[in-house]
Amino acid sequence: MTTKIDNIIKELDGLEHQRLSRLATPSGQGFRRQSKNVSASDYRQAFSLDVDRILHSQAYTRYIDKTQVFSLIKDDHITHRVLHVQLVSKIARTIGRFLRLNEDLIEAIALGHDIGHTPFGHDGERYLTALCLDHDIGYFLHNVQSVQFLDQVERQGDGWNLCLQTLDGILCHDGEIHNQKLEPIRHKSFEIFDKEVLNKKHNPALQLTPMTMEGCVVRMADTISYIGRDIEDAIRLKIIKRIDLPAASKKYLGKTNGTIVFNLVTDVIQNSHGKSYVAFSPGISEALQTLKKFNLEHIYLNPKIKTESTKIKTLFEYLFERYLTDLRKNRHSSVIFTGFLEGKNDVYILGHKPEEFVRDFIAGMTDQFFIHQAPEKMRPHVYAFE
Numbered sequence: 281m282t283t284k285i286d287n288i289i290k291e292l293d294g295l296e297h298q299r300l301s302r303l304a305t306p307s308g309q310g311f312r313r314q315s316k317n318v319s320a321s322d323y324r325q326a327f328s329l330d331v332d333r334i335l336h337s338q339a340y341t342r343y344i345d346k347t348q349v350f351s352l353i354k355d356d357h358i359t360h361r362v363l364h365v366q367l368v369s370k371i372a373r374t375i376g377r378f379l380r381l382n383e384d385l386i387e388a389i390a391l392g393h394d395i396g397h398t399p400f401g402h403d404g405e406r407y408l409t410a411l412c413l414d415h416d417i418g419y420f421l422h423n424v425q426s427v428q429f430l431d432q433v434e435r436q437g438d439g440w441n442l443c444l445q446t447l448d449g450i451l452c453h454d455g456e457i458h459n460q461k462l463e464p465i466r467h468k469s470f471e472i473f474d475k476e477v478l479n480k481k482h483n484p485a486l487q488l489t490p491m492t493m494e495g496c497v498v499r500m501a502d503t504i505s506y507i508g509r510d511i512e513d514a515i516r517l518k519i520i521k522r523i524d525l526p527a528a529s530k531k532y533l534g535k536t537n538g539t540i541v542f543n544l545v546t547d548v549i550q551n552s553h554g555k556s557y558v559a560f561s562p563g564i565s566e567a568l569q570t571l572k573k574f575n576l577e578h579i580y581l582n583p584k585i586k587t588e589s590t591k592i593k594t595l596f597e598y599l600f601e602r603y604l605t606d607l608r609k610n611r612h613s614s615v616i617f618t619g620f621l622e623g624k625n626d627v628y629i630l631g632h633k634p635e636e637f638v639r640d641f642i643a644g645m646t647d648q649f650f651i652h653q654a655p656e657k658m659r660p661h662v663y664a665f666e
Contacts, residue, residue: 528566
């Protein structure tokens with residue numbers, strides 16, 4: 281029996297086909313590992329459902345206290361990871377609207393792309409990858425870990441059963457890699473996707489390309505969202521001055537976050553509209569690359585924001601070994617049992633090593649939870665840099 285809701289869904293699908301570019305990914309093309317996890321009565325379109333599932337995940341909730349760039353700072357206006365993913369979503373959806381792409385898929389990829397980030401951002405990622413390599417479980421990469429959380433850890437090990445296109449965009453976002461142009465590699469399968477996850481885990485230099493235009497847009501938007509915002513935060517903290525910005529980047533992109541975002545978004549739209557790829561113009565791309573190099577040298581590697589790095593690194597090592605020992609000695613009162621493994625299903629438990637349990641537990645922590653797992657004398661000074 282056809283219901284009113286069924287008719288509305290057909291109407292929405294029809295409007296989508298009229299409105300979207302032939303290069304876009306219609307919601308009807310979304311497919312999952314398990315069709316049984318989507319109720320026949322659920323009227324949400326495929327990628328809209330993915331957005332809702334990501335928003336309701338525990339890992340998304342923990343974005344609220346995860347470092348973007350600056351840790352231990354007493355300033356409520358400094359960007360945290362939760363704001364970054366919202367900015368990526370907004371910027372990417374703006375581009376997607378002008379290119380007539382699927383904004384639901386864009387939003388799902390954007391909101392989920394950094395869910396695998398450790399406490400203390402990229403520094404935490406480096407410390408955890410060293411520990412993972414020491415324990416023979418491959419490199420730790422936040423994009424791979426984002427897939428791990430959403431596909432295998434959440435919902436007691438069942439995962440959220442997201443569409444392949446969503447998971448692929450999350451895996452392939454690699455915002456640190458500079459691309460002037462990105463053209464999707466279409467027609468991937470879950471078999472290909474799983475091989476890419478495994479290969480990336482053992483070869484972090486492997487460059488992956490999204491399977492959709494929407495995934496390519498999010499990857500570009502990731503850079504657009506952080507490049508100017510990080511500059512504003514660094515200026516606010518008196519790490520750099522606006523006058524320090526490279527002349528070439530100021531000429532082509534501007535010198536404030538607002539103008540940088542506007543110019544980059546405008547350039548992407550103008551150079552991608554009607555094309556089978558997403559691209560910056562060569563001049564803008566070069567200016568952006570110059571600005572990324574400036575940020576790396578003057579912000580991300582600046583010793584002024586690394587004053588507590590040794591303590592944080594020591595804490596990663598201490599907690600990894602402590603939890604691993606608790607697992608090996610079956611200390612069921614340990615927080616890794618009570619706060620993580622308790623209730624996990626056999627698929628997760630039997631499919632992972634103790635070292636992988638520890639990796640997943642630590643990677644999911646917020647900054648403050650991580651700090652409070654350690655003895656007080658080992659903790660870094662909160663607000664160490666002011």
